[in-house]
Each structure stands twice: as structure tokens, then as C-alpha cells.
Amino acid sequence: MSTPKILILGAGYGGLLTTLKLQKKLNYNEAEITLVNKHNYHYITTWLHEPAAGTASADHARVSLDQIIDMNKVNFVKGTVQSIQPDEQTVTLENGEVLSYDYLVIGLGSEPETFGIQGLKEYAFSIRSINAVRQIREHIEYMFAKYKNEPERTDYLTFVVGGAGFTGIEFCGELADRVPELCREFDVDPELVKIYCIEAAPTALPGFDPELVSYAMDVLGRKGVEFKIGTPIKECTADGVLLATGEEIKSKTVVWAAGVRGNSIVEKSGFEVMRGRVKVDEYLRAPGYENVFVVGDCALIFNAEGRPYPPTAQIAVQEGENLGDNLVALIRGEVMQPFVPALQGTLASLGKGEGIGMVGSKKLFGSTAALMKKASDLRYLWKIGGVGLAMKKVRL
Amino acid sequence: MSTPKILILGAGYGGLLTTLKLQKKLNYNEAEITLVNKHNYHYITTWLHEPAAGTASADHARVSLDQIIDMNKVNFVKGTVQSIQPDEQTVTLENGEVLSYDYLVIGLGSEPETFGIQGLKEYAFSIRSINAVRQIREHIEYMFAKYKNEPERTDYLTFVVGGAGFTGIEFCGELADRVPELCREFDVDPELVKIYCIEAAPTALPGFDPELVSYAMDVLGRKGVEFKIGTPIKECTADGVLLATGEEIKSKTVVWAAGVRGNSIVEKSGFEVMRGRVKVDEYLRAPGYENVFVVGDCALIFNAEGRPYPPTAQIAVQEGENLGDNLVALIRGEVMQPFVPALQGTLASLGKGEGIGMVGSKKLFGSTAALMKKASDLRYLWKIGGVGLAMKKVRL
Incomplete structure (x- = not known):
């Protein structure tokens, strides 16, 4: 046998x-x-919104497989x-x-999942892999650099996030944290930078507790994210997005995070x-x-x-x-x-030190939620790579 | 009166x-x-090849005018x-x-100065200001990120420098130093990255001492720069450059540094x-x-x-x-x-710790030239902003 x-x-x-x-x-x-x-690495998909916005390096969100797989027992084929x-x-x-x-x-x-929306495949980015998020980060930085050479092109400073589910919300949180840094680096007036979060459903974070949804929108709103809820995107073009309302948002950076x-x-x-x-x-x-x-x-x-x-x-x-x-x-x-x-619960980050979550029937807000998310990440890394990996990757 | x-x-x-x-x-x-x-800053034009390649920050190559100008004596108009x-x-x-x-x-x-070469204005970058070099740096990084998502596009990894005068040579030195870092950051095989330095004149660094020219080309050649000397660029397009020899180099990054x-x-x-x-x-x-x-x-x-x-x-x-x-x-x-x-002499850097120069009738090579260049930069900064500025900016 x-x-x-x-x-x-x-x-x-x-x-x-x-x-x-x-x-x-x-x-x-x-x-x-x-x-x-x-690839010869595993990536922590739930962290990818950070390197996509540039608040963490892409390396931070991946683990080399030879660190966690016993290559004597497992035949690895790249x-x-x-x-x-x-x-x-x-x-x-x-x-x-x-x-x-x-x-x-x-x-x-x-x-x-593009739901048949035209142009998304061609013109939108998505937060789906290490390579994809490195491109999003570099694209965002490039837009700031380009704007400084074509100051009439404020559309370079407009960022559209399609979808206010977990990925969209978490990415908005990181991007809003990154914008002030980018403005300092490139001498850009922060008033000119726009982040739109566009969601077709009648609420952000569909299915989530309304109190937490409202907390999340409030935190992100104060960081400068503008929500358009119940507003389907009709088409994505090389110049931005057309909304079902007829409105057009001019942008060179559309990140599709809606499923x-x-x-x-x-x-x-x-x-x-x-x-x-x-x-x-x-x-x-x-x-x-x-x-x-x-x-x-x-x-x-x-x-x-x-x-x-x-x-x-x-x-x-x-x-x-x-x-x-x-x-x-x-x-x-x-x-x-x-x-x-x-x-075991659901936790979403809203940028540095901010989050929301449900653990059992308990609602978590702010730094408590952010800390619980760290704890959950730590637990996962410990599971796959032992305490060494957990300590190396999780920044408390 | x-x-x-x-x-x-x-x-x-x-x-x-x-x-x-x-x-x-x-x-x-x-x-x-x-x-x-x-702008409300002065920039050190002779350093711009560094932030252009990304080996130094753009901030490092500029000095806020209010640090050096006495605004009580001088009426500054931005x-x-x-x-x-x-x-x-x-x-x-x-x-x-x-x-x-x-x-x-x-x-x-x-x-x-484009010497009437078609397409340079539209498609080539030039190392001419803080805003311009930030765009060059971000563009280069973006090319690495894009390549990882379209691995057939090796033209994203080809960099063309037009001109082997001082600016072209100094930029090649910095870019060659940066490439290994970028390859590590983006998981790119360094063998795929090409840097071409193209010069119409029959020699690199026209008018410079031949022994120094040969030293410079040797140092840069070992760092991976490929020279095409006595080779005019006929046209620059969205896809690269056409040489007078009929050869085409496919590249999305042409940096014009020829005068x-x-x-x-x-x-x-x-x-x-x-x-x-x-x-x-x-x-x-x-x-x-x-x-x-x-x-x-x-x-x-x-x-x-x-x-x-x-x-x-x-x-x-x-x-x-x-x-x-x-x-x-x-x-x-x-x-x-x-x-x-x-x-008082002429000094050119060839990347980290390497340079060439003439001071009086004395030829300088390698680390001596690089050190003399630092000394000369230090002298300039001391002159405009005192010892404080000199110590802050010059990294010995």
C-alpha cells in the first residue's frame, strides 16, 4: 500500500x-x-489595509513559509x-x-466581486495581496508627488473607497491616518485631500450593531472621511467614479473593497x-x-x-x-x-488606537476594541509561528 | 530722496x-x-540626484528660507x-x-535643454526641483510595485538616463545604489533591472580628465549601469527611447539630464x-x-x-x-x-563613498573625492546658514 x-x-x-x-x-x-x-510567504490578509495605506510596511503583513512550515515534512511547491x-x-x-x-x-x-459594475476591473485597485497593496501605497504616494507638479489637478488628491464593509472601513481608517503624514512630506494643504467612502447598502458595516456603526462613522468622519451611504457606484472610469445619483467624483485612485x-x-x-x-x-x-x-x-x-x-x-x-x-x-x-x-467575535480597526467590535454580546469601542484586535492577532500569530513570531509582528 | x-x-x-x-x-x-x-525654501540643486533616486529625502536637500533670511531686513514674496x-x-x-x-x-x-528632441518635454522627467525629484522617486518605486502585478512588463524595470554629464552620472550612481534596496523591498530579481546611461557626445563627462572619466565609468559599470556613449537619442515616446542607431529601449522612466x-x-x-x-x-x-x-x-x-x-x-x-x-x-x-x-575644482559623486574630482591640477578618486565633496557641501551650508545648518545637513 x-x-x-x-x-x-x-x-x-x-x-x-x-x-x-x-x-x-x-x-x-x-x-x-x-x-x-x-509565493513563498503567507500573508495576513486582515492586516493588508495597513500596507495599502502605507501605515505599515508590506513585509510586516507577511510571514515567510520556511519560518513556519517544516520543509522536511511538507513538500513545498512555489x-x-x-x-x-x-x-x-x-x-x-x-x-x-x-x-x-x-x-x-x-x-x-x-x-x-465587481457585481458587474463596469470599469472596476480595469481601473480600480483592490486590497488583495502583498503585491497589490504595495502598488496601492506607491500609487497614493505618486499621486501626491504628481499633484505638486500639476497643482490644478486636485483630482490626484481625491481617494475613493468603494464599500463600507470591514475592509473599506479599516482602509479608510488607515488612509485617514496616513494623509497628514503625506501632506507634511509633500507640502500639500490637507484641506485639498478628500477621502470618499461609498456604499450601496443603506448602512455602513451592514449587519453590524447600529451603535457601533455610528461610532465608526463618527470616528472616521472626524478624521476627514466623507461617507456616501445608500449610493451605488454605476461605473468606474479612468477619471473616477459615476454614482447612481448622477454625481461624478473625479479621482485617479479608486480602491474597491465591497466584497x-x-x-x-x-x-x-x-x-x-x-x-x-x-x-x-x-x-x-x-x-x-x-x-x-x-x-x-x-x-x-x-x-x-x-x-x-x-x-x-x-x-x-x-x-x-x-x-x-x-x-x-x-x-x-x-x-x-x-x-x-x-x-468568537468581530473586531475592526479604525486607524491607530481606534476600533469597534462585538465579543459575544458585548460591544467594544475605541482603544479597548483596538487592544482586543491586537490580542486576537497575537493569538493567531502564536498559533502559526509560536511566541517568537507573535512578539515580532504584533506592536502593542 | x-x-x-x-x-x-x-x-x-x-x-x-x-x-x-x-x-x-x-x-x-x-x-x-x-x-x-x-517656494518658501532654497534647494541644494547639486544634491537633487539623491532624493530623485530615493537615497535621501527631499527635505534633506532644501532649507527653509526663514532659517537663513532675516525677514526684518528682507521682504519675502512667495x-x-x-x-x-x-x-x-x-x-x-x-x-x-x-x-x-x-x-x-x-x-x-x-x-x-531638449535640443529639439521630440517627446522629451512630454515623456521625460528632469532633476530640476524638489517637486520634480519627489515625483521621480515615487515614479521609480511605483514601477517596481506595478511590475510585481504585471510580471511580463520588464520595461517597468528599465531606467534610461539621458546624458552622461555631471547630473546624469551622479544620478546613475545614486540609482544604482538604490536598486538593490528596491529589489529587496519589492522581491524583484536584480538581474531584471537595467539602467542605461545614454550620451550623444563621444565621451562621458565631456571636457573632464580622461583618467577620471574612465574611473567613473568603471565604478558605475560595476554597479550595473550600462553606457551608450556617442549615441544620440532620436526620440522619446510613452514607451521609451529611440536611439539614432535605430535601437529602441523600452522604458517607462526616462530621466533627461543632458543640459x-x-x-x-x-x-x-x-x-x-x-x-x-x-x-x-x-x-x-x-x-x-x-x-x-x-x-x-x-x-x-x-x-x-x-x-x-x-x-x-x-x-x-x-x-x-x-x-x-x-x-x-x-x-x-x-x-x-x-x-x-x-x-576651485570640480567634484562629482558616484554613489555612496565614491567620487571623482579635480582640485587645481590634482585628480581625486573614490572616497577621497567623496569626502572632498562633503567638505565642499559643508562649506556652502556654513556660508548660507552657519555651522548649525552645516552640521544638520551634511552626513559625514
Whole structure:
């Protein structure tokens, strides 16, 4: 009997946690574990709004995989997945390499959901990867530098954030913190800089407690963010955005943060999806395949009321851990445990020292929320890289 | 008898030194001194290649005017000159303000000389001001960030420097020093980054000692700069440069550093010019006007062999000091002293700790030249702002 091959696609929250569980629990000869990832690092997606605004370096939001993965136990392949052939039990990479598996873990993450709005793909940035956020940061700085050479172009100083969900709100908080620094560096009058946060839904942070929403909008409003709520974006162009109201906002910097869908590779590979996400069973299996598991933003799971859980880091981490345990069980002929999310709360930063959150039924505001967010980040880093990584990355 | 009005246009080397001499020598009621400048700072033009490459901050290369000008003695006007009417003894600013004078000092600096090469004005950067070099630095960083999102676009990593004179060579040295840092920051393979230095003349640093030229090219060559000497640029486009040889270099970053001409306002105001420079007499007076003086890059003076002196900071400083003294003499009814340049040597940096230079007939190389350059910078800063400014700005 040959050693079973476990192939994990993606080293995001879901794929990484699956890998770490397997690495910890399995003995050397129990399985052949392969992890495929585009980069040789894992990034902390929930921190990306910081390097995007330039309030932290991009390096700060990533961890080199060789720091956390035991390369003796895990075969790491740096590559980009092109397609999955579940019936042949193979995966093809962009470089033509074909990998076969007995068990497959799909953790390929998300892509921006543009809801069919024209021009977003071509003209808007999104906070989706280390490379993407480095470009956003450099683009913003470049706009300040360009403005100083074309002082009639105040549109260079207008920044549009599409979406007032978590990512949009957190990015607005960081950007508002960065603007005064940029104004000092480039001798720009802060009055000329505009940050618009535009949301189609009738409220910012839809689904969140109204008192917290109002606190968040108040904090950001005082930092200079102008909200346009209940205002869909109709089109994004090279010159800015057209709103459904007919208003045009001239801007060279539109950051789209209004939602994600599952990686399109999953759909292209023939899996049935809703918004790119595979509706998985209680063991995170894709319909029709006993040996294909989906975690993170590509997986769709429902709560007791039949509503889908939003794609969050928290759930992806729990899925990865559950799946890692279940793969060990499968290999050892033991019983799998169904996945049950344990929601521990929600925390959003609003820039330096400010935040909001719900932990259980308790509302958190200001520095308390900001501190709890740090604690939660610390816990995650400790989990994946031990106390050393946690101390190195979390700045209290 | 009314107090004579001295109007100084530009706070570059020439205008600033004139102002400082007047401020030092004249009593409060001897003259009404007005200094007009676009910005409220003086910048050290000979350092601009550093912030352009990003090896130093732009702030480092400028000095706030209120640190060095006694605002009780000098009336400072922040404004941009639009035209000079020498027959009416007035100067018009872009905001419409009209200033009158008894004595005028034109120190309006230079503009890039494009020699009629198509596309340079539209597509090339030039190292000409604080705002311009901030844009160059941000543009370079943006190219690295963009490349990581479009890895087929290696042209983003190609940098073309037009001109292997002092500015071109010094910028190449800094850029070559910066590239490894940028490669580390953006995870870019240094092998992909190209720096071309293109010069139409048959040698780099035309007119300089051949042994020093060869040393400079060797140092920069080892840092990765590729020279194309005796190779005129035919055209600059949005996609790069076309060389006279027929070769095309694809690049989004062309920095034109192949020469300057006097500010076009001077010619537009009716003064007779050669390449934008006014051929002044021995007292730096414009032909036909006893009360109009020209200093710095707008002034053209000839050596004993009838060859024009190149427009350098060194000569501008000496002109400013001479003119300051002469204006004091004029006001007091004393005799003016003719301007005689005292060339003290030439020094060029080749990046960190490297340089070349001639001091008298002595050739300087490497760290000795770099140190002499620091000493010369220190001397200048001491002159304009005292020991405090010198210690603050010069990093030994």
C-alpha cells in the first residue's frame, strides 16, 4: 500500500492551518504532504489595509513559509494553480507541471466581486495581496508627488473607497491616518485631500450593531472621511467614479473593497459554485467528491438559519484546523468530526488606537476594541509561528 | 530722496547669495530689499540626484528660507514671476501683482535643454526641483510595485538616463545604489533591472580628465549601469527611447539630464539671450540696462579663451557674492568690482563613498573625492546658514 498523497492548494488561512495540523500530527511515513502556493510567504490578509495605506510596511503583513512550515515534512511547491481535474485526481500548474493527489484541499482564496459594475476591473485597485497593496501605497504616494507638479489637478488628491464593509472601513481608517503624514512630506494643504467612502447598502458595516456603526462613522468622519451611504457606484472610469445619483467624483485612485467571490479557478475546474464558492458538506467536502475538501473563501457554509457565513479569516482558520484533524482521522481509519464554526467575535480597526467590535454580546469601542484586535492577532500569530513570531509582528 | 528698491528674483544659489550679502552689509534704511521665490525654501540643486533616486529625502536637500533670511531686513514674496518689464522697471507675478524696482537681480535658474528632441518635454522627467525629484522617486518605486502585478512588463524595470554629464552620472550612481534596496523591498530579481546611461557626445563627462572619466565609468559599470556613449537619442515616446542607431529601449522612466538653458521668462521679457542666457558684462549687467543684473544659470560669462563657463553652483555662488557687494557699493556711491570667477575644482559623486574630482591640477578618486565633496557641501551650508545648518545637513 502506497503512502497517501495530500495536496493543499494555497497557503492562506485555511490551507496553512490544514498544513500545520498535518505537520504536527502525522508521522513522516503516514502521508506525503504537498503545499502549493504562489509565493513563498503567507500573508495576513486582515492586516493588508495597513500596507495599502502605507501605515505599515508590506513585509510586516507577511510571514515567510520556511519560518513556519517544516520543509522536511511538507513538500513545498512555489507555483500558481491553473486548473483542477477532480475526476483524474490531478492539478495542473501554470508552468505545465501536473500534480496528483489522493486527498485535495482547495484553499485558493478570493477575487474581488465587481457585481458587474463596469470599469472596476480595469481601473480600480483592490486590497488583495502583498503585491497589490504595495502598488496601492506607491500609487497614493505618486499621486501626491504628481499633484505638486500639476497643482490644478486636485483630482490626484481625491481617494475613493468603494464599500463600507470591514475592509473599506479599516482602509479608510488607515488612509485617514496616513494623509497628514503625506501632506507634511509633500507640502500639500490637507484641506485639498478628500477621502470618499461609498456604499450601496443603506448602512455602513451592514449587519453590524447600529451603535457601533455610528461610532465608526463618527470616528472616521472626524478624521476627514466623507461617507456616501445608500449610493451605488454605476461605473468606474479612468477619471473616477459615476454614482447612481448622477454625481461624478473625479479621482485617479479608486480602491474597491465591497466584497469578494471565490477564486474563479474553482468554477473553471467544473465545481458547482455560488459566487465562486463551493457549498461544502459538514466535512468541508465538495459535492460528489469524497476526497476533495474546500476551505476559506472558496467554501460556502450556512448557519442554522440557512444564511451563509461571510468569508472571514476566523472561519477559515477553524476550517483548516478541523480539516487537518479530519485528514489525519481519514488516513488512520478513524472517524471525522463535522465542522462547526465557533464565532468568537468581530473586531475592526479604525486607524491607530481606534476600533469597534462585538465579543459575544458585548460591544467594544475605541482603544479597548483596538487592544482586543491586537490580542486576537497575537493569538493567531502564536498559533502559526509560536511566541517568537507573535512578539515580532504584533506592536502593542 | 527715497530708499532704493532692490528686487531679487529667485532664491537659488545666485539670488540667495546676493540677498545674504545685502542682508549682512546694508543697514535697515539703506535699501528696501525684496526677494521673490516660488517656494518658501532654497534647494541644494547639486544634491537633487539623491532624493530623485530615493537615497535621501527631499527635505534633506532644501532649507527653509526663514532659517537663513532675516525677514526684518528682507521682504519675502512667495510667488512665481511671469514677466519682467525692464523699461518700466517692473516685474509681474503670475497672481497679477506688479513689483517695481530701482535695481533688479535676475536669478531665475534654468530649464531642461531638449535640443529639439521630440517627446522629451512630454515623456521625460528632469532633476530640476524638489517637486520634480519627489515625483521621480515615487515614479521609480511605483514601477517596481506595478511590475510585481504585471510580471511580463520588464520595461517597468528599465531606467534610461539621458546624458552622461555631471547630473546624469551622479544620478546613475545614486540609482544604482538604490536598486538593490528596491529589489529587496519589492522581491524583484536584480538581474531584471537595467539602467542605461545614454550620451550623444563621444565621451562621458565631456571636457573632464580622461583618467577620471574612465574611473567613473568603471565604478558605475560595476554597479550595473550600462553606457551608450556617442549615441544620440532620436526620440522619446510613452514607451521609451529611440536611439539614432535605430535601437529602441523600452522604458517607462526616462530621466533627461543632458543640459540646461536659462529660464525662458528672460527671453520672453525681451532680453537678448543665447540658450536662454544673457551675456552679461563684467558687473553682471544685462546689455542696455545699468540697473538689471543677472546671476546663475541665466547669466552667460566667458573665460579668457572666449569659451562660456558652464552654469554651475560654484559660479552662481561667486556671482551672488560679487553682486551683493557691488549693489552695496552702488547704493553708497562707491566703486564696483568686476566679477572674476575663481574656479576651485570640480567634484562629482558616484554613489555612496565614491567620487571623482579635480582640485587645481590634482585628480581625486573614490572616497577621497567623496569626502572632498562633503567638505565642499559643508562649506556652502556654513556660508548660507552657519555651522548649525552645516552640521544638520551634511552626513559625514
